[in-house]
Every structure is written in C-alpha cells, then in structure tokens.
Amino acid sequence: MPSLGPAVNMVGMGSVAPERPYRGVQAADRLAERRERLLVAGLDLLGGREMPALTVRALCRRAGVASRYFYESFTDKDEFVAAVFEWVVNDLAASTQEAVAAAPPAEQTRAGMAHLVAAIAGDARVGRILFSTRLTNALLVRKRAQSSALFAMLSGRHVENVLRVPGNDRIKAAAHFVVGGVAQTIGAWLAGDIHLQPDQLVDQLTALLGQLDDPALYRDPPS
Template sequence: MSPEERLAERRERLICAAYALYSDHGFPETTIERLCSRARISNRAFYECFSGREELMQALHARCIQETLESMHKVIDQVPDTLADRVEAGVSEYIRFVTEDRRRARILHLEVRRAGDCLITSRQMGVAAFVDAIKTNLGDLPETTRTNRHLLALGMIGAVQELLIEWVLADDPPPVDSLIDAATHIYRRSFVT
C-alpha cells in the first residue's frame, strides 16, 4: 500500500471503531486509547489521521448525514411528484434509515450533542443540509401556509429529532412505525393541509 492508502485505511478503521464505541459507550466515555485498541492502531497513528476525538466524531457525523441524505433522496425521487407523497416518503425513509442501525440514530441524535461545543458547527451543518432537503422537496406550499419555510423546516427537524431521541433512550422504545406515523402526521399538518 502507498502511504496515502495506508492513511485512508487507518482513518476508515478509526471511523468504524468510533461508530461502535461512541454509540455503545458514549462519546464522553470513549478514550483515544480505547479507539486505537478497537481499530488496532497505535496512538501515534491516530494523530496522523485525526487531531482528536472531536475531529473523528465530526467525520463520523458527516458520514451518517451523507448516507441518510442519499437514502432519502433516492426514495423521494421514486415517488409521484406531489407534496404529500414527497413529505411522506422523505420522513418515512429518514426514520427508517436512521433506525435501521440504532448506532446511527444514537450518533446523529444523541452523541453529537453530548460531544459538546466542539460539534456545534458540525451539527448545524447537518441541520442545514436537512433544511435544504425539506425546502427543496416542498415545492409550492398551500396558500394557507404563510409561515416562513426555513423556520417551518427547522421546527419539523426538531420534532423528528425529539422522537428519535425518545426512541434511542427509552427502556421500551416505541415501534418505528409509530415514530413514522407521528412524524408524518406532524409534517402533513404543517405542509400539506
């Protein structure tokens, strides 16, 4: 392997280790030593890849966002071009995809917050990407919806985030279909009526 390939391979191993450890043990409890042990690399090699746990969390968070957006857009592109269909497809796929792997839901909706101020920018970039996705797929809103589109999209994102935090933290999590029903109801009432 070339030095670049070796570096890329180590970065990937660290991202995989972080995906497991940040979601299982939590960001605050996961040390660099634990990450290195899981990834089977030295501490020195860690710092060749990332400046610290926070930069690794940013890379992992960005990957989760990118994969989720790709999944959502793929599904939305396959439904009839009506507001109701796009809303239902986008919301349903977001929740389905994020809950397919509990670790993804935990990283996107809990651990990114627990990481603290160092991840505020990363989190804001993720929220902005989802706001753009919502606004792009809304098209023309009904005349009865006079609310600022940007603020409405932010509010909807907040509602879904809270549903998913409940799902991640609950001892007896609600069924995913119930999350989808609640979220699509909120979106329909906000955008489609």
C-alpha cells in the first residue's frame, strides 16, 4: 500500500475551522488520519477487480468515517479520484527512482523493472489503477494519460544524460515507445493475457529495453 508522504496534497483543508485536541490528538492529526483512511478506501474501490459506482456514501462506509468528513478534505469526487491517483503514482515513482539510483549504471534498467513489477505483484490494486486495460473511470483514464506524458519526458531526459546525446525527436519517440510499451505489457500481464512469472516478466522487459541503449538510434544518419 502506498505510504502517505510529501506528495499528498492537503486540498480543501483551508476552509476547515480550527478544532480543539480530542483525547490528546490534535485536530490536524485527526484530519490527516481520516484523509488517509479515505484514500485507502479509494484505492480499494478504484483498484478492485470489479469497480462499483463510486459514491461518497459507499466510500465513507468503507473508510469507516461519517460522510461529512469527506468534504473536509475534498471538494468533490473528481478531486478525490485525482488525489488517489496522484498518491499512488507519486509513491511508486519515488520508490522506483530510489531503486534505480541505488543500482550500478549497468543494472539500473533491471532494477527499475524489478521494483515496478514487484510493487504491482505485491498490491494488484496499484497495478490496476496505473496499468489495467479495463479501466472505466474517465478521470483516471485522463490522469493516466497525463502521467504517461510526464514519464515519457523523464525517460527522454534519462536517455540524454546516460548516452550523452542531445535531445531530439528520435529520443522523444523512443521515450513514448518505452512508457507505452511497458504500460501495455504490464496491463496485459495483469489481465492474464501474458503468462509469465514476475521474474520472467522482468527479464523480458529488461531485454527489450536493453535494445534501446545504442546511441546510434538517436542520431540522424549522415546526409
């Protein structure tokens, strides 16, 4: 399960009136705890095998909080869905970057893929929100498209830095290919269309991405 961290934006809290400590717990801590319970409940519902209709009442019932507490942190359901997605993707992106940075340069691609696959295998809810090909929530679909564009940009910069080649449209094309290809492959794996063990999937993705390490792929041929 993702851990709450700096990436969680306390949206909507500015309009909440100050409260007194209750049983020694400060109001801000109680609000943060209720928000976390709502986000976890949202992950359960949005990342479940069957996505039920998302209502504030159902969400709060699963979170074990009164419905009125939903609106102390979120303006509406769209803001809530966006917060759940950002909570999940920011946490996974940060932990994957840490895994990559901790590995020797020659092993960084495998380290990133291994961490990503392990995280999804350990919590299928995260995988479904980020990669499922059967996603039906329109806002999640838009958020996923936005995050894919961001990861493609970051992937392109990584190629520029590692291979020491200037940025160009060839790098952009490869970056979108990597992000889209990995996402589609993991989505198919989650859906059961690809029958590989997690370590086999990591091997396959690493081998495919390794073919993109040739700097010549990103240079225009001599005229």
